[in-house]
Amino acid sequence: xxxxxxxxxxxxxxxxxxxxxxxxxxxxxxxxxxxxxxxxxxxxxxxxxxxxxxxxxxxxxxxxxxxxxxxxxxxxxxxxxxxxxxxxxxxxxxxxxxxxxxxxxxxxxxxxxxxxxxxxxxxxxxxxxxxxxxxxxxxxxxxxxxxxxxxxxxxxxxxxxxxxxxxxxxxxxxxxxxxxxxxxxxxxxxxxxxxxxxxxxxxxxxxxxxxxxxxxxxxxxxxxxxxxxxxxxxxxxxxxxxxxxxxxxxxxxxxxxxxxxxxxxxxxxxxxxxxxxxxxxxxxxxxxxxxxxxxxxxxxxxxxxxxxxxxxxxxxxxxxxxxxxxxxxxxxxxxxxxxxxxxxxxxxxxxxxxxxxxxxxxxxxxxxxxxxxxxxxxxxxxxxxxxxxxxxxxxxxxxxxxxxxxxx
Numbered sequence: 001x002x003x004x005x006x007x008x009x010x011x012x013x014x015x016x017x018x019x020x021x022x023x024x025x026x027x028x029x030x031x032x033x034x035x036x037x038x039x040x041x042x043x044x045x046x047x048x049x050x051x052x053x054x055x056x057x058x059x060x061x062x063x064x065x066x067x068x069x070x071x072x073x074x075x076x077x078x079x080x081x082x083x084x085x086x087x088x089x090x091x092x093x094x095x096x097x098x099x100x101x102x103x104x105x106x107x108x109x110x111x112x113x114x115x116x117x118x119x120x121x122x123x124x125x126x127x128x129x130x131x132x133x134x135x136x137x138x139x140x141x142x143x144x145x146x147x148x149x150x151x152x153x154x155x156x157x158x159x160x161x162x163x164x165x166x167x168x169x170x171x172x173x174x175x176x177x178x179x180x181x182x183x184x185x186x187x188x189x190x191x192x193x194x195x196x197x198x199x200x201x202x203x204x205x206x207x208x209x210x211x212x213x214x215x216x217x218x219x220x221x222x223x224x225x226x227x228x229x230x231x232x233x234x235x236x237x238x239x240x241x242x243x244x245x246x247x248x249x250x251x252x253x254x255x256x257x258x259x260x261x262x263x264x265x266x267x268x269x270x271x272x273x274x275x276x277x278x279x280x281x282x283x284x285x286x287x288x289x290x291x292x293x294x295x296x297x298x299x300x301x302x303x304x305x306x307x308x309x310x311x312x313x314x315x316x317x318x319x320x321x322x323x324x325x326x327x328x329x330x331x332x333x334x335x336x337x338x339x340x341x342x343x344x345x346x347x348x349x350x351x352x353x354x355x356x357x358x359x360x361x362x363x364x365x366x367x368x369x370x371x372x373x374x375x376x377x378x379x380x381x382x383x384x385x386x387x388x389x390x391x392x393x394x395x396x397x398x399x400x401x402x403x404x405x406x407x408x
Contacts, residue, residue, distance in 0.1 A: 192257055195210040199397075223255065228279050255279055257325050297341075
């Protein structure tokens with residue numbers, strides 16, 4: 001049974017060191033998730049300084065998009081554990097970034113806002129909508145309307161002047177680094193937003209867009225038709241002829257969950273079942289780096305080489321988030337997801353054994369403990385992987401007819 005509210009003091013009273021996580025015990029999972037979430041929130045002080053420049057965002061070197069991702073992780077925390085301690089801070093953060101037109105176009109962050117960044121904030125806004133998280137206060141539209149407005153800014157950017165379609169990485173010509181690059185995370189983000197809006201509203205227009213983005217992603221080669229590995233992107237200046245064959249876990253997770261949502265939306269369409277299953281098989285790329293770390297997740301493009309930047313150190317968390325979420329849209333995937341993510345959660349928890357209190361999270365989960373590399377991304381990846389163990393005990397995302405469109 002889902003526990004609607006878990007008192008934070010009660011969680012503290014049954015403190016369990018993360019390294020001692022029992023992946024089959026809900027009380028152990030909640031306690032460990034609480035500790036890791038507290039570690040994540042220790043990086044945030046925007047609600048204390050309380051200025052437009054600091055609310056919702058995390059200190060440098062963390063970009064705006066990673067803040068949106070962090071609030072998504074904290075929404076998951078609230079939903080899966082039942083601990084509402086952070087809900088007011090989460091709500092303040094989300095509302096602060098909606099922008100003057102309520103579409104997640106915030107002029108304060110235009111310098112670093114690309115299509116992928118906006119998509120990650122959109123994921124968090126949709127989480128709030130799909131869970132009937134407390135609505136914004138007066139003069140701010142409901143969460144679902146903000147998500148729809150976000151889609152309405154992204155769709156006109158679909159560019160058929162090169163590569164036959166697709167979104168560029170960036171939005172603004174004043175930020176030329178990426179205007180010529182069409183990448184899987186931006187287009188996967190648009191695909192997932194479209195899929196979730198189709199399910200959340202019942203409006204088939206969003207479904208048509210989701211199919212369009214998927215078909216283009218396959219045609220241009222971002223989704224390998226044989227291995228279902230998701231590649232990073234291509235350049236519009238050569239009409240996307242040469243793929244950048246780097247692969248990152250977060251792009252894979254984004255397409256995976258979008259496909260699972262469409263399986264649910266279509267009430268079991270075999271096409272989306274096959275695509276979801278194939279992407280889940282393709283996700284094996286991000287597990288089992290060594291013989292002694294079977295089914296432990298790793299960021300294969302950079303972790304073994306020590307080349308992960310701050311962004312990349314958070315990527316595993318989004319694959320975990322979307323794999324757990326996939327099980328609620330397509331229950332037949334649960335067995336394989338648990339086979340991969342239970343060992344990963346145990347390894348992630350063992351990695352959260354550093355710092356003065358022995359609870360800070362490291363980066364590499366396959367080393368058997370704490371590797372000394374700490375940060376916001378490391379807290380997020382561990383949190384999403386551990387708290388997702390509770391996903392079957394929480395209500396699935398609401399859909400059309402169940403989502404509140406009005407206040408109260």
